[in-house]
Amino acid sequence: MSLHLTGITLTYPDGDTRLTALDGVSLHVPRGSVTAVLGPSGSGKSSLLAVAATLITPDAGTVTVDGRTTTGLTRGELAELRRRKIGIVFQQPNLLPSLTAAEQLEVMARIAGRSPRAARAARTRAMELLDAVGLADQAARRPHQLSGGQRQRVNIARALMNEPTVLLVDEPTSALDHERGAAVVELLTRLTHQRATATVLVTHDRTHLSSADQIAEVRDGRLQLVAGAAGAFRRAQRTRS
Ligand code: ADP
Ligand code: MG
Numbered sequence: 001m002s003l004h005l006t007g008i009t010l011t012y013p014d015g016d017t018r019l020t021a022l023d024g025v026s027l028h029v030p031r032g033s034v035t036a037v038l039g040p041s042g043s044g045k046s047s048l049l050a051v052a053a054t055l056i057t058p059d060a061g062t063v064t065v066d067g068r069t070t071t072g073l074t075r076g077e078l079a080e081l082r083r084r085k086i087g088i089v090f091q092q093p094n095l096l097p098s099l100t101a102a103e104q105l106e107v108m109a110r111i112a113g114r115s116p117r118a119a120r121a122a123r124t125r126a127m128e129l130l131d132a133v134g135l136a137d138q139a140a141r142r143p144h145q146l147s148g149g150q151r152q153r154v155n156i157a158r159a160l161m162n163e164p165t166v167l168l169v170d171e172p173t174s175a176l177d178h179e180r181g182a183a184v185v186e187l188l189t190r191l192t193h194q195r196a197t198a199t200v201l202v203t204h205d206r207t208h209l210s211s212a213d214q215i216a217e218v219r220d221g222r223l224q225l226v227a228g229a230a231g232a233f234r235r236a237q238r239t240r241s
Contacts, residue, residue: 002066003063003198006061007026008058024222025061026061033198034214035201035213036212036215037201037217040219048200054086066166086164088159089172095154101140102140104154105130105158106119106126109162130157133153148176148180149183149184166200168200171203189211
């Protein structure tokens with residue numbers, strides 16, 4: 001199971017006409033693989049992630065998450081699908097200033113005030129994930145006590161809290177220096193393999209691409225797989241899907 005985008009077209013209102021942000025985009029991302037998406041600013045990368053995240057319904061085309069096609073689902077059903085199956089990491093970590101690193105993750109389980117057992121399970125999972133991103137010793141810190149790179153790691157751990165099938169990451173390194181950016185991409189790749197997520201990583205930095213299983217480029221709303229990555233991708237598909 002995986003993420004499938006098929007024939008996605010998305011337009012936005014633009015004065016009297018409409019602006020085509022995505023133009024017939026198709027993409028298959030198997031579980032346990034990273035697809036890097038490149039492209040200039042304004043080419044449609046974030047729109048692509050928003051459609052994959054089911055946050056925007058496209059004008060045409062289908063999104064299939066873990067075998068479930070989202071066409072025709074109600075807003076409530078989409079919200080449930082997102083909560084259970086999709087982890088999203090936005091460009092800027094939207095952490096809540098008053099919560100500790102561990103609490104940022106625990107709120108994802110939405111168990112506050114429910115059974116003590118569920119709360120303990122959420123805490124255990126939060127600590128396990130903070131450990132996986134190298135922040136076990138920072139669990140009690142609040143965002144202002146963390147560096148930019150550490151905040152982005154909390155953001156990534158939080159996106160994994162509900163064991164998503166699909167992990168969507170939008171330019172996670174844009175606020176980081178090169179070394180920290182490379183470490184975050186390396187972490188995402190490791191977690192993708194360990195947790196078998198179908199990961200889409202939007203990045204503007206080509207030096208981050210060596211670990212990707214598949215590389216796509218978006219230009220003017222059209223997506224093309226970049227030659228050279230296809231062989232590695234086919235190998236990944238054969239072994240993982
Ligand atoms: P990228 O992430 O590659 O920079 P975006 O997906 O954000 O590109 O934007 C693609 C195009 O769609 C751009 O021309 C942008 O101005 C336009 N756009 C993005 N979001 C909206 C919106 N909510 N309303 C209207 N136009 C939008
Ligand atoms: Mg963008």
